[in-house]
Structures are given as structure tokens and as C-alpha cells.
Amino acid sequence: MDRSFLRLYAIHFFFTVSHIFGWTLSSLYFVKIGYTFMDVALYFALSFITSVLVIIAAKHFRSDRSMQIGLIFKILLFFVAAYAFVKPLIFAVAIIQGIVMVSYGVTMNFQFFKFRGEGKNASHSGLFFILWPVFGALLPALAGLSAEKYGMGFVFFIGALLLVPALVISLWLKKSDMIPSDFKAFVKNTKGLKTIVFIQGVWEGIDWVVVPLVTLTFVSKEFEFGAFYSYLGVFGIAAFFALGRMSDRMKKRAIFIYPITIAIAAFTILSGLSSTFLAWGIYRGFVSFLLSLFSPFSMTLIVDLTKNMGDSMISRGFFLNFGRALGAVIVVLMLYFSFDIKHALIVSGAILLLHPLYLREKKKGYQVDV
Template sequence: MDRSFLRLYTIQFFYIISHVFGWTLSSLYFVQIGYSFIDIAVYFAASFISSVLTVMALKHFHSNRLMRAGLILKFLVFATAAYLYVKPLLLFSEIMQGVMAIFWWVPMNIHFFRHKKEGRNASHSGLYFLMWPLVSTILPAVAGAAAEKYGMKTVFFSAAALILPAIVLSFRAKESSQININFKRFTEYTKGVKTLLFLQGIWEGVDWTVVPLATLSFVSAAAGFGAFYSYLGFFGIVAFFIAGRASDRIKKRAIFLYPVTVAMALSTILSGLSTTFLAWGVFRGAVSFLVNLFSPFSMTVVVDTSKSLEESMIAREFLLNFGRALGAMIVVLLLIMSVPIQHALVVSGAILLLHPLFLRHKKKGYRVEI
């Protein structure tokens, strides 16, 4: 592992621990300070829409500078989070979240996958996603305990402090490039996976919005809420290398993606129909396990079929966030119609069932076999 990649991975590590520690309890915090479920769903939708608009507005960027700007925005999100009871600041936070997501993830993904070795795309994707379940098994419970003892302001300010080493290291990152964006052209670089990424985005938009809010109907104390998310994180560790290592050997991503996606969709639907905390925990645990198998596969398919890494990663973020925005707006619409919030998961699970159907159809036109 060369020094530049180690530095990049360390930057990602501090970003992830900051995010998981500081943001896992965010929906609980929003409810505590008086926001409704609709307000929170609108927050998610607005941040995803901001991400879409940011991609459309970008014409060219210097990758290191953009990544550094994303980290600074993440610091500002946490530094202001304790004061989001001021509604104008909430709007500012929504926009910052969306812009930050693009400024951070686009250059990070480009730099990270430039270091991949030939024939090891899936293992590299597995390494990319490894940090999330490892951190998510421990830090949500720690954040919950800290919130109960010291308050959410302490959690947010601690998360802001945790991002500072990443900002400092970003000034020492030497690997950089000037990237020009042609919005019409870059969608061509995800030919064959655009629909798949869009469907994945819809599922994520619903899931990321609904799951924390639905969990509040079963557990509302910060410590218990954080402990539940640590429980979910544990399943990701179990799933971690199954996808990447096996897929690199067999070279057939679809063999894994078909059953994993169907199982993930069905588990999502069943979690949306759960009426007890036990059932909710079982099916959300299953989703957590399966999504940690699915995510490296999904990224690997993008890398496998990519004609240009830079353009593909930009297009990936656009398509995912476009889908996420639609997913979050579906949640808003269902809440306005007074549909129980968990039932949105039935909708997203049903939509995700389309993913393997489109994969089977689209993969016939890929320039590489997956």
C-alpha cells in the first residue's frame, strides 16, 4: 500500500468516524427540537436535490481543492447542527449537505479507484466500503450514550473536531487533477448502468429517510437508538469480504447481484410491514447484511463498465442523488397522505425488485461480461 493511498484512506477514515458519530442520531435530534416527520423528509429531499443541482452547475474542478472544500463544509454542517432549531439555518444546512456530498464523494471516489489493481475491482470496492460497518458497529452506541449524558451539542461539536484531521491531511495530499465536466457527455460513460443507479438511488432515498424515523416508534431514547444502529452495523462486518473476494475470482458480478438484490428488496418490504420491535430488528438486520453485500457489487459494476473513471464517478453521483431525491419526495408525499411512514419501505422494496430485471436486460450490451 503506497503512501498516497494510505493518506487517502486515512482521510476517508476520519470522514467516516465523524459522519457516523455525529449524524446517526440526527433524525432523533430533529424530532426532539420540534420538527415533524414531514419537515425531516423535506430536509433529506432538499439535500439530495442540492446534490443534483451541484453536479449540473460544475463545469471544471481541481480534485484536491474540491475534496478539501467538501471536508470544510462537513465541518460547518456539524458546527451549526446544534442550532438547527432556527429554521433559516435549517435551509442553509440542507444546501450545505447537498453541496458537500458532491464536493467530497466525487474526488474521493476518483482518487480511490485510481489505486485499484488490475483484476481486483471488487476487492478494491470491498476495501472502499469496509470502514463503514467497522465504525458503525461501535460509534452509534457511543454517540447515543454521549448524547444522553452530555447532550447533542457535545456530539455535534465532537464530530466537527473529528473531521479536522482529515482537513489537515487534505492539504498534504499530492495526487490531484483538473477535471472538466460536460454534463451531456458524462452520462454516456455510465451507459447500461444509468437505470440501475437511479433505482438504487430511489431505494436509498426512502431507506435513509424512513429507517431512523420508523425506529423512533420502537425506541426513542438516545442510548437505545444508538445501540440499535450499532446492532445494524455488526451485520456489515459479517458481509464485508464475501462480495469482493468471491466476485473477483468468478468474474460474474450478476450471479451475486441477482439473489442479493431480490433478498434485499424482500427484506425491505417485510421491514415495512413489521409491527413489533423484534420483527423490525430482524428484517432491518437482514437489510443491513444484504446492503453490505450489494454496495461493493454496485460500485464494481460501475468500475467494470467505465470508459472514463472521472466521468463515470461524476455520473454515478448525479444518478444516485437524482434517485434519492425522488425517493425522499415519495416519503414526503406518503406522509402528506397520512400513510404510516414504514409503508414507504414497501414502495421502495417493490421498486428495488426492478433492479435485477433491468440488470439482466442491460448487461447484454456491456462491453465487459459481468
């Protein structure tokens, strides 16, 4: 295997482990130090809006340097978060998080998928996403135990420490591509994908805000919260990787995407209607399992149809975060008007049902059969 790819995967490994261990409890932490649900929702909205503005403002990304900047800002994120009890700092954390999502996320995706093999887009995507459920099944509970015993400052410190090897390894990467960020170009080169990615983003924006906050209405201790996320991480560890290989052979991504997306939407709506922790856990477990199947396929679809990898990953970052920002704003508005935020999941599930309908319509114009 190419040494450059191994180095890149090592960076991806350390970043993923750092994020899961160091950041899964962040919403719980913010609420415990005095922030309201509205504050947390505004934090998410601001982070997504920041990502959109960074992409609009950037003239180009140099994938090695941008990745290093992202890693440095992620380390800074943990240290600023440790002092977030100074009230305005949560919004500084949001801005830093938004910068990280673009400077690290876009460039890692671009670099990673340059190494895909011929006819192996889905398997390569599976390799990218497999780390999240594998470590997500263990590290949140471990983080919860650590927080209860040593405090969240310790958890943030370990999260930052885990990024140091990633930053060192990034210095060994070969000087990489200059990726121009031309708004007109990346919109043009991702025709037929923008709305699909945007719909996914709206669902994620609502889900990422609401799930931790609703979970906090059922549990309040660090270990309980972390254990719940570890429970969610158990689902789909092996299944989606096997289906990724199957999809590479069949070349029919839509066969999987249609039913998986509809099922995610259905269980999202059901979770929004749940009234007990048992029901909440069951429905969110199904969503977690299905999402482990959906994530690699959604990325594979973009890689399959890409005309320019740089434009595709920048466009994906822009429209995902634009959708996420809208989703987070929907939650903010529901909180402002005193609606039950759990019902925002009904809205996000209904919106996600548009995804397979739009994909079915747009795939007729794709030059690649999906």
C-alpha cells in the first residue's frame, strides 16, 4: 500500500479518535456549565454558517497546509472549550469548529479519495467511514467515565493530545495540490448533486443539534450520556462495509440508497414521536445502524459522478454546511417559539424523504449509471 496513503490514513485515524473521545460529550458539558439549549443550538448554527463563509471567502485550499491549519485549530478548539464557562466563549468555539470542518474536512476528503482504486469507490468510502462506528462503540463511554473521574478538562486535554501525532505526520505529507475555490466552477461541476447534498445537510443540521439535547432530557451524568452514544456506535460496524463491497460489484448505488434513506427518514420521525427513553433508544439505534450504511454510499455517489475531485469536495462541503445551517436555524426557531425540539426530527425526517425522490429524478441525467 502506498506510504503516502498510510500516512494520510494515520492522520484520519488520530483525528477520528480525538473527535469521538474528546468532543462527543461537548453538548452535555455546555449545558452543565450553564448554557441553555438555545445557546447550544446557536453554537451549532454559527459553526455551520462559519463553514459556509470560509468556503465563500477562500480563493483556494492547499491540501497539505489547509489540513495542518485544521489540525492546529482543532487543538485550539479543545483548549478554548475548557474555558467556555466564560459565557461568550461558546461562540468562539463555534467559529473555530466551523473553520476546522472546512480546512480539515474538505482537504482530507480530497486527499483521501485521490487514492481510490479503479472500480473501488464504495470500498474506499467504506474504509473512510469504518473508523467512526468502530471507535464510536467504545470511546464515548470511556470519555464519560474519564469525565466523571477526572473532569472534562482531562477529556479535552486527551482529545488535543491525540491530535499531536496527526499534526506531526501531516508535516511528512508530500506537497499537495492547490485546490481553487471558484464558486461558479464547483457549482457547475456538481450539477445534479447539489440539492441531494443540501437535503442531507438539513437532516444532519437538525439531527446533530437535537439528538444530544433530547438525550439530556433522559440522562444527566457523563457516563450515562457517553454510554448511550457508545450504544449507538455498536450498530452497523460490519454491515455497511460488506454492502460497500457489494455495491462496487453491482454498480447500482441507488438500489441501496433509496430504501436506506426512506428507512432513516421513517425512524427519524418515529424518534421525534417517542416519549420514553426506551423508545428513544430503539429508534435512534435503528437510525444509527442505517446511517452507517448510508454515509459511505452518499460519499460514493459523489465520487462516482465527479468531474473534478477538488470542485466536488468543496461543493459537498458548501452545500452540506449550508443545509446544516438551515437545519440548526429551524431548531433555534422551534426553541424560540417554545415548541418541543424533539418534533424537529419529524420535520427533518419529512425533508429527508425528498432525497430519494430527487435522486430518482436526477439520475436520469447522470452520465454514469448509479
